[in-house]
Amino acid sequence: MNHQSIYRTKTRMHQVGRKLVLFIGFVFIFVGYLMAYQKGLPLLERAKASKEWPTTDGVVLESKIESHHSSNSSSSTYSPKVIYRYEVEGQKFKGDTVWFGNDVSTSDRSMSSKTVKKYPVQKNVIVYYDPAEPAVAVLEPGVFKTTYFFYLFGWLFLGLGLLMTSGILFRSLLRLFRGPTEIQQSADSAD
Structure with a gap:
């Protein structure tokens, strides 16, 4: 292989790698x-608003710990499953939100266990419901640590995606303004 074909192969590989x-950056x-x-921001806004929601009486219908097994690992995660019934203006509803973010599974079984013990079957509870959408309800209003999960995790993905794409896009813009030969010369001198 001569020097020219090695250079073309390298250039092609760099282009495929950049693409x-x-x-992947855009997917992130x-x-x-x-x-x-x-998912995250609406959940946070709903959690903040729930402190001002009206209340009604309810009763717990089901209370258990759900176990989630990963197919590629022997570890399990846990989340509480509490289902309750309540009534708003003569209309019956069922809810399963203890607090906004309680659907996040963790490896700490004790957190789910505490929730299940706190809300046993047949326990009378106070239910906070959204006056604009009474089918949306919660037992513990407000913002909790797990309420931030989707918002923060989403920003982690956004940040990684922006880092991955910004360097390549910046070099492409430079190439437009400076010309490909100047950039190639500076890249060759860096190697």
Whole structure:
């Protein structure tokens, strides 16, 4: 192989690598946006608003710990499953939200165990419900640590995606303004 064909192969590999990193970066940005702004932020806003919601009486119908097994690992995560019934203006509803973010599974079984013990079957509870959408309810209003999970995790994905794509896009802009030969010369001198 001569020097010219090695250079072309290297250039082609760099282009494929850049495109792959760009693609993965954009996937991270998309997933991060969905997690942070479609799931996380509405959850946070609802949790903050729930402190002002009206209340009604309810009763716990089901209370247990759910175990989630990972297919590629022997470890398990746990989450509490509490289902309660309540009534708003003569209409009956069922809810399963103890606090906003309680659907996040953790490896700490004791957290789920405490929740299940706190809300045994047949316990009378006070239910906070959204006056605009009474089917949305919660037993413990407000913001908790796990309420931030989707928002923060989404921003982690967004940040990684932005880091992955910004370097490549910045170099492409430089190439437009400075010309490809100057950038190639500076890259060769860096090697």
